[in-house]
Amino acid sequence: MQIAVLGAGVIGLTSAYYLNRAGHQVIVIERHGEVATETSFGNGGQLSYSYVAPLAGPGVLSKLPAWLIRRDSPVRFRPSVSREQWLWCLKFVFACTQRRSNLTTRELLSLSFASRALMHQLLRDEPTLDFDFQHSGKLVLHRDAAAMQAAINLLNFQRSLGCEQEALSAEECVALEPALAHVRERIVGGIHTRSEDTADCHRFSKGLEAILRARGVRFAMNTCIDALEVAKGGHIVARSSDGVVEADHVVVAAGASAAQLLQPLGLHVPVYPLKGYSLTYPLGPQAVAPTLSVTDFARKVVYARLGNRLRVAGMADLDGYSLKPDPSRVAALRAEAAALFPQVVADDVDAAEWTGLRPATPQGAPVIGPTRYPNLWLNIGHGALGFTLASGSAALLTGWIDGKPDPSLARLFSLAE
Template sequence: MKVAVLGAGIIGVTSAYQLAKAGHEVVVIDRQTGPALETSFANAGEVSFGYCSPWAAPGIPQKALKWIFMKHAPLILRPKFDPAMLAWMTRMLANCTSERYALNKSRMLRLSDYSRHALATLRDETGIAYDERMRGTLQLFRTQAQVDASAKDVKALAADGIPYEVLDRDGCIRCEPALGHVREKIVGGLLTPNDETGDCFKFTNALSRKAEELGVRFSYGTKINGLDVEAGRVKGVLTDSGRVAADAVVVALGSYSPLLVKPFGIKLPVYPVKGYSLTVPIIDATRSPESTVMDETYKIAITRLGDRIRVGGMAEISGYTNDLGQARRRTLEHSVTDLFPGGDVAKASFWSGLRPMTPDGTPVIGPTKVAGLYLNTGHGTLGWTMSTGSALVISDLVSGRRSEIDAAGLAISRYTSVKSAKQQDMIFPSRIF
């Protein structure tokens, strides 16, 4: 079968690799000059199989009001007249209940744990290197209130059999020795030991080369103008270089996916939420992290990538904008220097990317009402984490095989099916759009 994968980020490249392994003839189409040059370029570096939660959670609306007045706020809202933004925010707020949080987190943990095994297998079969470390994620709490609030996450981890450790101050320092220099600033933490770290850009580029060895063709510098759909079935992709025939098309365009499928009546609730990062050269390893530390106060991840520290986080809801606000840089610098002053922030590179977020946190993976058209998008901050598992799921679906995990609740049908929330396939009525 001829399969066109749209997008050469981490999701598109992993999908192409697995589809080629399944025996398909695969072409990847992307407007950039190479793989992983947009949202996958300089993300936080976390591969967070255990630290995996929807942003829509109980208490978030109240926290959001407080964050508005914080100097170093983890959430920045720049409202504009944008019906898609309003619809997405409405749906996200509707997910901020205990019942929906538990449902969404369970879905996400199921997919991320599948990805954990898939990444290990892929690493063994390819031997690729990407500044990888397997030392876990430490969710760091500066206040007792944060410790208390983590109980819901502990409950969800336990329910899904995900390993975790609740740590006191000394336990955090044993896990991350550099925190001994700032012990008075921390109260406790939650460690998910199976989490990993790595450079997503390096990984994606290395895997794209392995995909080429399997016969995948990459068409870079190619603008996608639309889809060729006849009688309810996709027939190909329309580009500025001509039509590309395909028996199946996998849309992995991140935040831009909704724009491509909208003309066919597919209402995909994915919206860009901008994140920022710094990449800081290490000058003192004794005051630098060993793995990933998630600063819960600022929602910022501080990750060791070889001889660099990647500092990533924040959520800016401002539409399709990629400007670099200096206030955001100051927040990243504040978090990392407050805990790990072992890097030279003056020489750091500053970056932003558009995370493709769904209102319930779970990505959209599966078929659409257009025959042969599939979605693999909406992974938000967890594209790197969920990529390998998502690629296997989409490869199985395209190939007509049953997925190794329960894929219920992953497809776009969960937003339109007339079922109860307990049946896991209807979160909101489509009329909200």
């Protein structure tokens, strides 16, 4: 079959990869001149297979008032007249329960474990891919005893679902990652997950593009989809500035813009952008930088070593679709990096800045699978876990299109209408 994939970020490219491997003719349509120029360009670099608990959790609502009034808070909300924004927020509030958080965590772990196995298989199948991949392991730092105890409780729950994690004291955290020695007095402990990886999502995406082009996948770059229209028989056609895209099936992998693209069809997907920021610091040969993937839980900032660079990413701003960076948020991220790893940012080392829109659902789980239209498919809403879940999501989608959906996953992520 001829399948059009709308979007050339990591979700669209992995979708194209698995569809091509299944024998389909694929065309990838992208509004920019290069692949992976938006959300997939400068993300956190963590392949966080075992640490997928959603942002919506039982302790979040009590933190929101303090977060909303601080300029350096990890989450910021700018109210607007957008009905879409307020509906998303209302659904987020209702998702902040222990029961919903546990259920979403369970669902995401099932997809992330499948994605981990597929990513490792992809590495074996595609030895030419070079994207700073490392089996680094992940350390989540906690700054107060209550947060650490809550993390231990979550650890016990996740162990029952197959995660391999361990709780460490502050001394054990420093022994594992010596670059944290100077902040020993500021942390109470951490959660270590040996099975986590780090990698450069942009380089991965560019590598996949080269593989796909070599295998006959077509790319229509600098091509905007103006509308999705209903044709005879209830089938959907994608219309661009160049006319109708010839395809038997259409896969929407358009990230944060998916909801606006689908709304005229009467498909109201709960996807809204959370603006995030990242900094990428060059590392000299003597840099005292982490080798582990590190997450500062209280600050919601992640650190990933990508070859001779350190990626620092964080912030979640709920303030619409604008990609314009907020200098105060960039400054706050720089301050966090300087406080945790001062040797990396010493002497005014310049860092590459990035701003992107993470396409998030209120509950934290992506939307993957069919719609009421027989040839329209979705692979959207991965939030901060797009790179982590990309392979599993693409394989699930491909099986579904081929009429062989994974029975353990298909019912979990499909669109409820």
